[in-house]
Amino acid sequence: xxxxxIILGAxxxxxxxxxxxxxxxxxxxxxGKILPQTQSSIAISGDGKTWAIINASPDIREQxxxxxxxxxxxxxxxxxxxxxxxxxxxxxxxxxxTLREQQAFTLFATGEIHDVxxxxxIFDALNPRFVARETVLLDHPFMLVPGVTATLFSVPxxxxxxxxxxxxxxxxxxxxxxxxxxxxxxTSAYYIPGCxxxxxxxxxxxxxxxxxxxxxxxxxxxxxxxxxxSQKTGARMGHMSMSGPNGSMAAFEDIDVGKKIxxxxxxxxxxxxxxxxxxxxxxxxxxxxxxxxxEIEL
Amino acid sequence: xxxxxIILGAxxxxxxxxxxxxxxxxxxxxxGKILPQTQSSIAISGDGKTWAIINASPDIREQxxxxxxxxxxxxxxxxxxxxxxxxxxxxxxxxxxTLREQQAFTLFATGEIHDVxxxxxIFDALNPRFVARETVLLDHPFMLVPGVTATLFSVPxxxxxxxxxxxxxxxxxxxxxxxxxxxxxxTSAYYIPGCxxxxxxxxxxxxxxxxxxxxxxxxxxxxxxxxxxSQKTGARMGHMSMSGPNGSMAAFEDIDVGKKIxxxxxxxxxxxxxxxxxxxxxxxxxxxxxxxxxEIEL
Numbered sequence: 001x002x003x004x005x006i007i008l009g010a011x012x013x014x015x016x017x018x019x020x021x022x023x024x025x026x027x028x029x030x031x032g033k034i035l036p037q038t039q040s041s042i043a044i045s046g047d048g049k050t051w052a053i054i055n056a057s058p059d060i061r062e063q064x065x066x067x068x069x070x071x072x073x074x075x076x077x078x079x080x081x082x083x084x085x086x087x088x089x090x091x092x093x094x095x096x097x098t099l100r101e102q103q104a105f106t107l108f109a110t111g112e113i114h115d116v117x118x119x120x121x122i123f124d125a126l127n128p129r130f131v132a133r134e135t136v137l138l139d140h141p142f143m144l145v146p147g148v149t150a151t152l153f154s155v156p157x158x159x160x161x162x163x164x165x166x167x168x169x170x171x172x173x174x175x176x177x178x179x180x181x182x183x184x185x186x187t188s189a190y191y192i193p194g195c196x197x198x199x200x201x202x203x204x205x206x207x208x209x210x211x212x213x214x215x216x217x218x219x220x221x222x223x224x225x226x227x228x229x230s231q232k233t234g235a236r237m238g239h240m241s242m243s244g245p246n247g248s249m250a251a252f253e254d255i256d257v258g259k260k261i262x263x264x265x266x267x268x269x270x271x272x273x274x275x276x277x278x279x280x281x282x283x284x285x286x287x288x289x290x291x292x293x294x295e296i297e298l
Numbered sequence: 299x300x301x302x303x304i305i306l307g308a309x310x311x312x313x314x315x316x317x318x319x320x321x322x323x324x325x326x327x328x329x330g331k332i333l334p335q336t337q338s339s340i341a342i343s344g345d346g347k348t349w350a351i352i353n354a355s356p357d358i359r360e361q362x363x364x365x366x367x368x369x370x371x372x373x374x375x376x377x378x379x380x381x382x383x384x385x386x387x388x389x390x391x392x393x394x395x396t397l398r399e400q401q402a403f404t405l406f407a408t409g410e411i412h413d414v415x416x417x418x419x420i421f422d423a424l425n426p427r428f429v430a431r432e433t434v435l436l437d438h439p440f441m442l443v444p445g446v447t448a449t450l451f452s453v454p455x456x457x458x459x460x461x462x463x464x465x466x467x468x469x470x471x472x473x474x475x476x477x478x479x480x481x482x483x484x485t486s487a488y489y490i491p492g493c494x495x496x497x498x499x500x501x502x503x504x505x506x507x508x509x510x511x512x513x514x515x516x517x518x519x520x521x522x523x524x525x526x527x528s529q530k531t532g533a534r535m536g537h538m539s540m541s542g543p544n545g546s547m548a549a550f551e552d553i554d555v556g557k558k559i560x561x562x563x564x565x566x567x568x569x570x571x572x573x574x575x576x577x578x579x580x581x582x583x584x585x586x587x588x589x590x591x592x593e594i595e596l
Contacts, residue, residue, distance in 0.1 A: 019362045020378075020401040022370040030369060058396050062360050064317045071328060072320040076527060080318075090395050090423055097392040098356050100459075102528070103318040120418040125388055125460040161398075162423040229374060230400075 001046045001147035001184045003298040005213075008053065008063040009038035010290040012217050012266040013091035015059060023227055025272050034272055037292050038063055039091045040193050040264040042213065043070055043080075046147025046184050052082040054180060054191055056095030066293065078103055082144055085109040086152075087177045087194060088116035088160040100125040106132045108142065110152060112175035116160065138175065144182070151181040153205065156196035158238040170238050171196045177238070181205075187298040189213070193264040196238045198251035209257050210298045213290070216262030219243055219269050219278050227268050242271070242282065249285045259296070261288045299344045299445035299482045301596040303511075306351065306361040307336035308588040310515050310564040311389035313357060321525055323570050332570055335590050336361055337389045338491050338562040340511065341368060341378075344445025344482055350380040352478060352489055354393030364591065376401055380442055382434075383407040384450075385475045385492060386414035386458040398423040404430045406440065408450060410473035414458065436473065442480070449479040451503065454494035456536040468536050469494045475536065479503075485596040487511070491562040494536045496549035507555050508596050511588070514560030517541055517567050517576050525566050540569070540580065547583045557594070559586045 009015070016037040017026035028034045038059035045051045051070050057063065064070050064080075072078050082105055085092055096117070099105070107126065109117070114135055117123050126133075136142055136152050144150040157177025158170045179192035179202075189211040195202075206212055217239035224230040234241050241247045242262065252260055262282065265271060270278040271289050282289060307313070314335040315324035326332045336357035343349045349368050355361065362368055362378075370376050380403055383390055394415070397403070405424065407415070412433055415421045424431075434440055434450050442448040455475025456468045477490035477500075487509040493500075504510055515537035522528040532539045539545045540560065550558055560580065563569060568576040569587050580587060 014399055015359055017363055018399060019359055019396060020370050020374055020376040020399055022373045022375065026370070030363065036363065058356065058392075059359060061313055061317055061357060065315060065328065065334065072318050072324070075320045075525075076318055077320065078318040090398065090420065093420075094356075094392065094395040097388050098317060100388065101312055101316060101318055120420045122388070122391075122418045122420070122460055162420055227373075 001186065003148060003182060003184045003187045003189060004045045004048060005296045005298070006043040006067060006069060007263065007290045007292060007294040008041040008043055008067060009057045009059055010263055010265060010292055011037035011039055012264045013039060013089060014267055015039045016267040016272060018267045021229070021267055023229060023268055025267050028273070034274070035291060037272070042191060042263070043067065044144065044148060044182060046145055049079060050145045051080050052084060052145045053080055054084045055086055055092035055193065056083055056099060057091055058094040060095030060098050076103065080105060082106045082108060084144060084150060084180065085113050086180060087157060088113050088163070090160065090162070093117065096123060097125055100127070102127060102130050104130045106134050108134050108136050108144070110138065110175035110178060111135045116163065138178065147184050149183050152178040153181065155179045155192060155194070155202060156199065157194050158196070170236060189298055194238060195240060196235070197240055198248065203251070203255055206255050206257060211259040211261065211296065212257050213261045213263045214248055215239055216242055216265045216269065216271070216289070218266055219271060223268050229268060249282065249287065259288065260286055261290050261296070263290045265289070299484065301446060301480060301482045301485045301487060302343045302346060303594045303596070304341040304365060304367060305561065305588045305590060305592040306339040306341055306365060307355045307357055308561055308563060308590055309335035309337055310562045311337060311387060312565055313337045314565040314570060316565050319527070319565055321527060321566055323565050326571070332572070333589060335570070340489060340561070341365065342443065342446060342480060344443055347377060348443045349378050350382060350443045350446070351378055352382045353384055353390035353491065354381055354397060355389055356392040358393030358396050374401065378403060380404045380406060382442060382448060382478065383411050384478060385455060386411050386461070388458065388460070391415065394421060395423055400425060400428050402428045404432050406432050406434050406442070408436065408473035408476060409433045414461065436476070445482050447481050450476040451479065453477045453490055453492070453500060454497065455492050456494070468534060487596055492536060493538060494533070495538055496546065501549070501553055504553050504555060509557040509559065509594065510555050511559045511561045512546055513537055514540055514563045514567065514569070514587070516564055517569060521566050527566060547580065547585065557586060558584055559588050559594070561588045563587070
């Protein structure tokens, strides 16, 4: 069975445009000169009838409205039967609040990510009579939707911003930030919207995949500092950059992967502009830049 | 100074269409045959430069993108300087998670509503270095934005669904559900998106207002039951209906109000359909049906 993927949202937290941001990209998006992009999420199916959503973005209602494949099929019946979380960041979990409304589905996440959710009573809006919270162990495959198994594995990252203490480990490996290995009988793909660094074990894991959707948050590490938007580098936020000797383009040079697709781009990322040199460089390096509504069959 | 109001979202929780709903209205909205509507929120200004948002809906990013008046005016500078909550329902508070991003504003709410927010660590995303949480006492006016004061008062309602216990008082009066009296030197308006019943004291209060924005959740009390969508009546959800002897149209017959505007309509409400008799009846009774993007100057 082939694997179908639909990019529901290609942007990182805040989206493009971000509500309070007057950077070039956000202004261009408001003016309709570049395509607006919603926050990071992907829909996955094997049979084309039953769908999983990986990460519930704050924009999920808008995303679902725009995506015919996941429109309801009856009075209160959604083809979405499971939701999987890769971390506890707001851009990946706030959409759970929209998925109330007495609809049955399974919420898959690691124990630590479930703990973050459970610590907030507002998520009790997901009535346990309808929503089963399944704890997933790292490196244990489970059925995500018919014909598709998922396996979670740790990638370097950090705890969500709203849980940061005085000291922050930005390359923590454990249950807080995970990648997803998606497999059907004929294909193998990875979804990794956040990754702080490329380690040898991750390289080895990705080798031979039909597709990798990978963290494309920033073009360069000091991009937000340069744009006078923040004092934070990509490294501080737990994201490796696209460019540079430690960037993801360089890291993937010796990994054999069918399709390489950047997801989770921050609104400042110059690859959002069609005409810029950065987008051309990603293409020359064999990368696809995801955009809302893009469909990929594997 | 005149009061400017922009309907950011005219629909109740779930919006139109709601993600998992296949009712007639939701299907018509997906097919582009009636206008989609986002979840309940209004922007208020006196000077037209500084804006308050009453209730932060889950759709706030989409709403702000669509509303030029509240686009950022600089790199990271929003004309929105305050946010006011009228209850703790998800359709009124989830959008706070979008208003992170190190932007200064004041969050106004009663003590009980602030307690609901504070009990959820995820709202720590609103960094206290930027977002001041101001507790407002009932019946004490405060400056919402320059030229506009707001006064909160209790209206019959209930606690948010996710906090409901075994016994639910659906006509509770206190700090959990409030109406807002908006005043400038030349005008007086009320915003009441949720109200379980019309009481004599509320009638007296509204008398003589230039405008009242009022709870239009359901057309009739058993509307969702009839549509086989839910077993809940409007009364059980803490909302009086538009029609019928105990409905809001009847209740307002002897209240002298300049403009009467229905807000917070549930996706099942037949008034969303331009051609139906229900919409005509509301018009004959002197009511305006709010819709996204509608501007009103008072």
